[in-house]
């Protein structure tokens with residue numbers, strides 16, 4: 001019997017045997033639906049602008065990125081369409097061809113010249129809509145993804161700074177050099193020519209693991225732990241359909257949402273000086289994994305799957321451990337695809353290091369993120385993490401050949 005996507009998910013979620021489909025629903029001893037493929041970490045090639053889904057989501061992060069939010073200054077839907085077309089044209093061109101060197105001394109150079117002599121293109125550019133895009137300005141209220149609300153304050157240990165939170169659009173550009181990503185920001189901002197202002201911006205980086213397990217490259221976050229291990233395998237299309245991509249009307253969403261994805265982006269400042277003063281044992285119990293190998297504390301290697309029924313008292317992996325709360329593997333927890341990167345931005349006013357994780361997760365339903373976040377509330381990790389920015393967004397579906405990002409939304413509005 002052919003199952004609809006919704007039926008497939010429902011059937012899978014109700015069955016332990018379906019652990020092969022939903023890693024979050026893994027039963028005892030089920031192999032993780034995880035692989036290093038699609039998570040190469042470095043040396044990434046430019047991705048394709050056109051397709052059913054946007055680039056920059058399934059492949060693991062490139063080495064560098066810039067995330068920035070835009071607030072639109074245009075007044076109507078025509079202006080919004082213009083902004084989306086401009087963004088699309090620039091991103092497409094940045095992943096497809098190098099910028100021309102300036103030659104005419106009497107002209108303002110089209111390009112800033114930052115990348116002259118560098119044989120590297122942008123790896124990806126991804127664009128997502130914030131809840132504010134669906135306010136009265138553009139007449140799109142009835143087309144808002146159903147669960148797209150502004151990120152609330154207080155989900156964890158939050159001190160949200162309004163100047164670092166929300167925004168009409170989120171743009172994430174990724175590259176294999178820091179200046180390739182920043183060049184993309186410069187070109188986009190210049191093209192927009194005042195039709196949008198940058199609300200907040202965060203420079204990001206990650207690096208490939210130096211001792212990867214076979215068929216796996218997970219990166220380390222700034223607390224020194226491997227990050228990304230428990231992710232569902234991005235190379236499994238059916239799994240990604242269940243976990244990441246909206247099915248549009250089939251999910252009870254506006255039809256234009258099909259192929260897009262809900263985005264939770266949270267700027268998680270790590271209280272790094274405090275963290276570095278704790279014993280290895282304590283640090284490992286906070287996460288539930290070994291720092292060096294990345295193995296769960298009831299296993300030996302990174303690829304081992306934690307088996308919670310065999311640890312009913314939490315003797316090996318405490319009940320409060322981050323991984324046990326984030327994914328209890330109880331057959332009910334919904335999955336998400338995490339694509340977090342690190343950030344550093346100098347010191348704060350007290351001279352403390354201002355660095356942490358730009359947590360990014362993509363999910364088919366916002367509940368997947370919200371339920372995980374709810375389970376994590378009050379976890380020991382919170383002692384070391386303050387959320388001060390980011391937002392909730394919806395990544396547009398991928399543009400078909402000849403289309404621009406968000407075209408389905410604009411056309412649905414008539």
Ligand code: HEM
Pocket residue numbers: 221223225226227228229230231266268270287289322323324326327336357359369372373376385
């Ligand atoms: C600074 C904050 C955070 C840090 C440092 C952090 C770090 C980690 C680490 C080291 C792991 C284990 C390796 C892995 O599977 O990737 C992990 C797992 C995970 N984290 Fe986080 N994380 C943070 C915040 C969050 C948040 C806010 C969420 C979602 C609300 C989340 C969801 C998850 C999930 C779903 C897993 C996989 C658990 C599993 O399948 O076993 N994390 N995180």
